[in-house]
Structure formats: structure tokens, C-alpha cells
Amino acid sequence: MKAAELFVRCLENEGVQYLFGLPGEENLDIMDALLESSIQFVTTRHEQAAAFMADVYGRLTCKAGVCLATLGPGATNLMTGVADANMDYSPVVAISGQSATVHQHKESHQYLDLVNLFQPITKYAAQIIEPETIPEVVRKAFKQAQTGRFGASYIDFPENVAKADIIGWTPLPVHPPVPPVPAPSQIQLAADMISKARYPIILAGNGVIRAGASDRLLAFAEKLNIPVATTFMAKGVIPFSHRLCLGAVGLKAYDYVMCGFERADVIVTVGYDMVEYHPHPWNPGKNHKIIHIGAVPSEVDEHYNVAVEVLGHVGAALRSIGELAEPQQGNPAAGVRMAIIDDIGEFAEDQGFPMKPQKICWDIRQALPPEAIVISDVGAHKMWMARMYQAERPNTCIISNGFASMGIGLPGAIAAKLAFPERIAMTVTGDGGFMMNCQELETALRMNTPIIVLIWNDDCYGLIEWHQLRRFNRTSNVKFGNPDFVKFAESFGAKGYRVRTADELVPIIKQAIADNTVVVIDCPVDYSENMKLTEKLGKLVCPV
Helix, strand or coil: CHHHHHHHHHHHHHHCCCEECCHHHHHHHHHHCCCCCCCEEEEECCCCHHHHHHHHHHHCCCCCEEEEECHHHHHHHHHHHHHHHHHCCEEEEEEEEEEEEEHHCCCCCCCCCCCHHHHHHHEEEEEEECCCHHHHHHHHHHHHHHHHCCCCCEEEEEHHHHCCCCCCCCCCCCCCCCCCCCCCCHHHHHHHHHHHCCEEEEEEEEHHHCCCCHHHHHHHHHHHCCCCECCCHHHCCCCCCCCCCCEECCCCCCHHHHHHHCCCCEEEEEEECCCCCCCCCCCCCCCCEEEEEEECCCCCCCCCCCEEEECCCHHHHHHHHHHHHHCCCCCHHHHHHHHHHHHHCCCCCCCCCCHHHHHHHHHHHHCCCCCCEEEEEEEEHHHHHHHHHHHHHHHCCCCCCCCCCCCCCCHHHHHHHHHHHCCCEEEEEEHHHHHHHCCCHEEEEECCCCEEEEECCCCCCHHHHHHHHHHHHHCCCCCCCCCCCCHHHHHCCCCCEECCCCCCCCHHHHHHHHHHCEEEEEEEHHHHHHHHHHHCCCCCCCCC
């Protein structure tokens, strides 16, 4: 068989179900081999979208999402999505074709040293130099992507190697990784520190979801009666409706949830990734005692001076510490939680138009079932969704908060629907982020993946405008024009709706669910609320 056929067999051996990408001249042999494969190739309209799809698929399933491009510009188009996956700790294996090895020592059409380009944004990057190395390279790429802190791998596959004949080689066995058992001595130290604490608080990160430990975290918090705040990417690890949930941290302002951290004497970080949210805002005085529970050692930072470090399987660590530690009395964060609940519900009945961000977040929650998957693109709406959207289950509000790249929303919703076809998939996106990968509407329709695209329309890069107003009290070059999004959607064959009054959004979303096709909703948003929130939080007084 050809080396490309062995390569595809190795992908099958890894359990790959979808391969997102574009065909090209230098990956012709792979594309041909896929015709005889169980793997479904998803042809996208841009390689960046293919990488974003692999990114979100990997994050939702904890199995490596896979994307494919040709050499040169095709491969470099993958890089934004690959970097996003690597910094969000999402398992991804990116593959590209490459010039024949006999051309790489000299100037050659479209040739770039792609291994060196991808090395800074991946955990592992390698070129297949000989056909016999294919099983090892593929196995290592997936192992690196799916162990420890997840991340991205990259495989460079030269066209002359792909078409070479090979005999007698088969994929390597796949053995699921076994996380190490946490050290008993550290378990005891953590339990003792929690037992002696007066006001402990938990900060849960996406590492809890990666470890499949959300239920264990909830049981730990309930047993010890400790309130839980989450990062943006860990929304839903504890249901927002739970009495111990304090919502998400991450806004660049002193928000209600920070009152809980200010009072805390011990902070238990569980699966916390510093790339999401620096510890300075919640440990400005460097005086909190920190217990770090995670799969990998803590990052070095003057504001993250860890007193006890419990490394290994997150769920096992939580179970063991929970069995030894003494529970807290009462509910020390009850006042903070009530203030957060009141804040989220303040605009539930607001009839202002264009709609206020708080009202849009509230209405999305009312219209969607708890298991629906919402993919947030990046922009001002991301900050509002992270702060206001009430996630009840893990991985139901997907936010990119490591690399945080605009354009992830629409491709991400397609990947979510492919991963979980029985669940509703919606992207909440700004008009800026939507236009970055809007061509993937055609992909969604062709793949028959019913998704809902809710565009917060303000004809502006709203998040940058917010920052400019905060720092300079004026704006610079953030305004733009948009197409008629309803007609734009209809031109692809999708359905389009425009929200014209504040009471229309919920019924339009419910109609979009019933339509069971690709639906675009144009919703004008009043982003004057951005600065009002900044001013409100600047005067915040912590509840007793």
C-alpha cells in the first residue's frame, strides 16, 4: 500500500471520526486514501475554520480534533486555530502536505519550513521523513495532544513520502494514559489547611473538565461547604443554580465575585490555567494561602505562591482531600451569591431597544434547554456571556480565553453539532467575529448541521471601543459597515431573522430551534451598557 494509506489507517486507529480541512495538490494521496476510509472529511471554506472546528471538537470530546491543509498558504492558514487550541489546552492534531523532500534544500514553489513555524504553537511538531516512521509519528502526535495539559500537535507530510510504497507496517496500539496518583502527604497537607481555614474558596478552571471531574468537584464543594467560582472556560462545572456557585471570574474590574476572594484566607485552585486569568486580581497582596490541585505543576508567578501542590488525577485528589478535611459551617458567600443573582436578573424584563447585553444573555438562557451548547466568539459579547450567562452543565458555554481568537464562533458551532448531533448548537457572535468566517454558513448547510447564529450587531469592534473609552474617553477606527445579515443568510440557503423589539428574541430563538436548519439572527445591541458596567463596578461595595 501507499504511505498515505498507512497514514489514514493510523488516523482510524486513533478513533478519528472527522477530518476538517481543504484538499490541495500536496495532499492528493491522503485525499484519495480517505475515499476508502471510515473517516468523514469535512470540506471547509477556509483552513482557519477547519482548525477552529478541530479545536472545539477536541475541547468538547477530549479526543483530538484533526485538521488538514496543503503546504504553504494552506498550512499557515491553520496556524491561528492551532495556536488557539494549544493555548486553550484543547487536543488537536494538525496535518499538512509539504513539498517533496528533494526540493526542500533549495528555493521551491510554496515551500516553507513548516515544522519550525509550528513548533512555538504546538506541543509536538515533526516531519515524516520516511514512510516507516508513520505509525510512530502519528501515535506520538496524538499522545502529546491528549496527555497532561492537552494541546496541539503538527505533522508535516511531504508529497513524495505520501505516495511511496510500503509493505508490512501497521498502526501502533493505543493505550489510554493513566494520570498519576496524588501523593498522600500532599493530600493530608491540603486537607489540614482547608480544615483550619475560616473562609476558603474554590477557583475551578477548565482542567476540571479536561479531567472529567466536574461531578467530583461538585461533591467536594458540597461535602466541605466551600463556595466555587470558575474561570470563563470552566463555566458549568458547578451549576449556576447551586447555592455554592459564585459565577465566573475574568472581567478586568472588581466584580461581585471578587468580594469572595478578598475575604478568603485559603484559595483552592482546581484545574486552574493561568493563561486564562492572571492571579494578580484575586491575590493582589500576595497574602492568600493557595492550594493547587491539577494534572501539571503550578506556573511560577509572584502572585501564585503555592503553599500546597497536589498533582495527579484531579478527581482522585478531590475525593481523597474531601474524605479528610473538615466541612465549613454556614454559607459564608451567601451575600455575594445573592448580589450576583440580583445583578443577573436586573434587566430580565427590560424593553429597551436596541437590546441591552444583560437582557440578551437572560433571554438566551430562557430560550435554550440546559444541555444546549453555546459557543461564544470573541468580543464584548464574550465578556457579557461569561459574566451573565447561567451555565448549568460543563461544556455548555464554550469560551476561548487562552488565545481568544475572533472567528471561532461559527466553525465552533458546526463542530459542536457534529460532536453532539442530538443537542442544540448556537454561536453567540459579534458582527466583527461573524464576518471573519461567515463563509462557513455554506459548510454548515452542506453538512446538514442545524445551528443557530446569533449576531450581536453594533457596526463596531465593540470590545476595543470599550477599552478605548475606558482609557482615553474617545474611540479610534473601530466602526465599520455590515451587510443585511438576513439577506446574507438567505443567499446561502439559510434562514434569517431580525430582532426588532426586545420581546422578540426568545420566540425567534425558539422558532430557530423548530426550523432545524442553519439560522442567522440579527440582534441589534446597545453597547452603551459597557461603560455603564465599568462605572457601576468602579463604585461596587461588597455585600455583608
